[in-house]
Amino acid sequence: MRAPSSTPGSFALELRDVRKSFGRTEIIRGASLQVKPGERVAIIGPNGAGKSTLFNLMSGRFDISSGEILLHGRRIDGKKPFEIARMGLARSFQVSNLFTRLSVFENIRCALLWSMGQRYAFWRFLADLKEVNERADEVLEMIRLDKRRDQMAMNLTYAEQRALEIGITIAGGSDVILLDEPTAGMSKSETKRFVQLIREVTEGKTLLTVEHDMGVVFGLADRIAVLVYGEVIAFDTPEAVRANPRVQEAYLGSVLAETQAAEAQA
Numbered sequence: 001m002r003a004p005s006s007t008p009g010s011f012a013l014e015l016r017d018v019r020k021s022f023g024r025t026e027i028i029r030g031a032s033l034q035v036k037p038g039e040r041v042a043i044i045g046p047n048g049a050g051k052s053t054l055f056n057l058m059s060g061r062f063d064i065s066s067g068e069i070l071l072h073g074r075r076i077d078g079k080k081p082f083e084i085a086r087m088g089l090a091r092s093f094q095v096s097n098l099f100t101r102l103s104v105f106e107n108i109r110c111a112l113l114w115s116m117g118q119r120y121a122f123w124r125f126l127a128d129l130k131e132v133n134e135r136a137d138e139v140l141e142m143i144r145l146d147k148r149r150d151q152m153a154m155n156l157t158y159a160e161q162r163a164l165e166i167g168i169t170i171a172g173g174s175d176v177i178l179l180d181e182p183t184a185g186m187s188k189s190e191t192k193r194f195v196q197l198i199r200e201v202t203e204g205k206t207l208l209t210v211e212h213d214m215g216v217v218f219g220l221a222d223r224i225a226v227l228v229y230g231e232v233i234a235f236d237t238p239e240a241v242r243a244n245p246r247v248q249e250a251y252l253g254s255v256l257a258e259t260q261a262a263e264a265q266a
């Protein structure tokens with residue numbers, strides 16, 4: 001519904017020396033990232049490294065203390081979350097954001113109407129309802145919830161609720177998508193199916209995801225940003241990140257060892 005507003009040669013999303021302090025504590029300590037249009041980027045790092053904070057800064061939920069954030073070459077730091085959303089950046093949350101007593105269809109429709117916001121006068125808005133309904137059904141098919149269309153969101157399984165969450169995030173047609181731990185709490189088989197779903201619904205879009213599951217990270221990401229104590233210590237292809245001694249030492253060594261131990265036990 002929304003055309004990408006990229007200017008040639010610009011990055012989809014760019015962070016320039018971003019800093020964020022809470023009180024006296026600096027949590028993000030000069031983070032820089034340049035994400036190309038259509039790239040899939042995973043942000044990994046130890047608990048408390050600042051990954052969610054970084055998402056909150058990109059989506060305007062928190063103000064940055066210094067630096068710059070650009071969406072398709074346009075400054076977005078200092079803007080309100082809804083302004084950033086309407087400029088084409090959408091995010092999902094770790095904690096579910098659904099209207100549990102509305103139907104699956106209505107949840108998507110609300111997201112669509114919200115994304116259209118005040119740009120439509122009421123008469124125009126009514127004329128567009130048909131288009132909105134059609135788009136909502138299209139999104140339901142994409143997230144494979146068309147058969148659950150008229151169920152209340154509260155009656156969906158956990159994995160279906162997470163899929164609906166993704167549908168809400170992509171419904172407005174944003175071309176930069178931030179997903180915060182999309183597969184958290186899922187079984188292995190659910191995770192596998194969900195990663196495939198994420199691939200499909202974000203095809204051609206720019207995706208940033210915060211993820212703890214290294215299987216998901218290495219299966220999904222074109223590039224991985226490693227955040228440790230609020231600093232991006234590596235931003236590279238999965239192979240290069242895996243081989244990076246600094247990353248091994250600061251994070252990945254222990255995580256991979258844990259993952260292998262868990263797999264050996266399973």
Ligand SMILES: Nc1ncnc2c1ncn2[C@@H]1O[C@H](COP(=O)(O)OP(=O)(O)OP(=O)(O)O)[C@@H](O)[C@H]1O
Pocket residue numbers: 022027045046047048049050051052053054
């Ligand atoms: N609103 C806030 N006020 C004060 N401190 C905060 C706030 N939000 C986050 N922090 C602190 O910032 C640090 C980074 O938190 P954040 O949630 O961004 O880390 P994370 O890398 O996402 O961790 P996890 O992997 O556990 O989700 C933590 O020490 C946290 O306590």
